[in-house]
Amino acid sequence: MGTSVAINKPFEVLQSATLPQPQNSIVAVLGLGYVGLPLMVGFADDQRTIGFDVDESKIAALRDGEDSTDMTTLEDLTKENMDFTCDVNALHDADVMMVCVPTPVMHGNKPDYRPVLAASRTIGQNMKRGCVVVYESTVDPGTTENKCVPILEEESGMREGVDFYVGYSPERVSPGDHARRVGDIAKIVAGSTPQVTDYLAELYSRVVKAGLFKAASIKVAEAAKILENTQRDVNIALINEMMQLFDAMGIKVTDVVAAAGSKWNFHKYFPGLVGGHCISVDPFFLLNAGRGHGLAMDIVASARQVNERTSHYISDKLHEMLDPESHNLQGKRVLVLGRAFKDNCPDIRNSKSFALMDSLWTRGADVFSYDPIADDGHFEGGRGAKVITSLEEGPYDAVVVTAKHDCFVEDIDLFKLASVVGRGSPVVDLRGLFDEEMAKLQFNYWTP
Numbered sequence: 001m002g003t004s005v006a007i008n009k010p011f012e013v014l015q016s017a018t019l020p021q022p023q024n025s026i027v028a029v030l031g032l033g034y035v036g037l038p039l040m041v042g043f044a045d046d047q048r049t050i051g052f053d054v055d056e057s058k059i060a061a062l063r064d065g066e067d068s069t070d071m072t073t074l075e076d077l078t079k080e081n082m083d084f085t086c087d088v089n090a091l092h093d094a095d096v097m098m099v100c101v102p103t104p105v106m107h108g109n110k111p112d113y114r115p116v117l118a119a120s121r122t123i124g125q126n127m128k129r130g131c132v133v134v135y136e137s138t139v140d141p142g143t144t145e146n147k148c149v150p151i152l153e154e155e156s157g158m159r160e161g162v163d164f165y166v167g168y169s170p171e172r173v174s175p176g177d178h179a180r181r182v183g184d185i186a187k188i189v190a191g192s193t194p195q196v197t198d199y200l201a202e203l204y205s206r207v208v209k210a211g212l213f214k215a216a217s218i219k220v221a222e223a224a225k226i227l228e229n230t231q232r233d234v235n236i237a238l239i240n241e242m243m244q245l246f247d248a249m250g251i252k253v254t255d256v257v258a259a260a261g262s263k264w265n266f267h268k269y270f271p272g273l274v275g276g277h278c279i280s281v282d283p284f285f286l287l288n289a290g291r292g293h294g295l296a297m298d299i300v301a302s303a304r305q306v307n308e309r310t311s312h313y314i315s316d317k318l319h320e321m322l323d324p325e326s327h328n329l330q331g332k333r334v335l336v337l338g339r340a341f342k343d344n345c346p347d348i349r350n351s352k353s354f355a356l357m358d359s360l361w362t363r364g365a366d367v368f369s370y371d372p373i374a375d376d377g378h379f380e381g382g383r384g385a386k387v388i389t390s391l392e393e394g395p396y397d398a399v400v401v402t403a404k405h406d407c408f409v410e411d412i413d414l415f416k417l418a419s420v421v422g423r424g425s426p427v428v429d430l431r432g433l434f435d436e437e438m439a440k441l442q443f444n445y446w447t448p
């Protein structure tokens, strides 16, 4: 009998924790923003969910059924299975923890891993044995295994692959696009072992109806997401650059794209301001990773520069249309329609509309910013813009459209426009809000 104890003891110590059952898994989501909140809502239909965020005011608002991201409804937020909390103790019950915290850049466009590392610390201190930790935040390849797992192990005193498991499943939601929600977008999953990948595929398939793709490894899944966004940045940069050349030649780039798009292998992209905290940020993670491997990543770097400069090009364009003889725009009143970084999305963070407004302000213009859906938080107008809540403060000398929100489409037609800006005045319509032929009859209208 004594012998069997001696044999069993080390076996018990090394036995790997059993993976949870997908259908019974209690799901905790860390970071309840544009990504985390809809994900949590998706799971809450038939499993218990715990929503954890460090922002107390956000938790209070969510408990009151208020979502400033406009990604969910009151009905979504009052599902029975949902708890919103700032209390780390609530995480002890979770079978799976999904990390949806920001991955921004710091000064000098250096990747800021602090939120993702802090969330890993929180999880490490509060997870139970057998927990699966899955990262959804966009990161460069290797972050999950090389940066996050060591923290999870250190804080928990447990071992990945034995006591707990990790995975990566990039989020692909597109804020403002209400037609494609979490369940409608195919999802990539990867776990630290094939069994973890299978677990994640089964778990996510409860919410995602568009299909699951099992990536070859966690690094592949991380790389896939950052490649998707970088590819978009590079393609838009190409069209933004073409816009400048073709415009100088008197050619409309969107006409060119339409013509070129008649070939089966041409991919259509359109010019625009690339802001927000995905497409305009993620390539910097890749550039940083490239530097670590002695690679300059010239195409990625150039694309970033072109897209960063596009707001200045638009500012130049308006200056030329408004007052080409003058060195500045002193005393000119310019209305900018759109403060959010993209159509139908309240998010203003890193919106290039601000860069444009700043540039116009620097030239001496009085800039007025109108965007009824923008979630301004603490922003009350920057040095380059005065936020207005109605168009009544007109007339303006020129108008720039940077977003095609549904509310603009519904409320601002050419009659309305004519009531705030004089006949023949410059209207720069980056998003094609107005009918070009009709607009040209009344205004000095330019659209790419």
Ligand SMILES: NC(=O)c1ccc[n+]([C@@H]2O[C@H](COP(=O)([O-])OP(=O)(O)OC[C@H]3O[C@@H](n4cnc5c(N)ncnc54)[C@H](O)[C@@H]3O)[C@@H](O)[C@H]2O)c1
Binding pocket: 030, 031, 032, 033, 034, 035, 036, 052, 053, 054, 055, 058, 100, 101, 102, 103, 115, 116, 118, 119, 122, 136, 137, 138, 139, 171, 172, 173, 174, 175, 277, 278
């Ligand atoms: N917004 C998008 O379009 C989108 C799409 C796909 C992927 N992503 C990626 O998903 C991630 C999240 O983006 P988002 O737009 O939802 O961000 P967000 O800023 O809208 O929300 C993040 C939330 O995380 C919370 N948070 C910060 N640190 C935390 C911590 N240590 N513990 C718990 N909560 C914490 C914040 O308070 C905030 O509520 C990022 O990596 C982003 O790149 C975003």
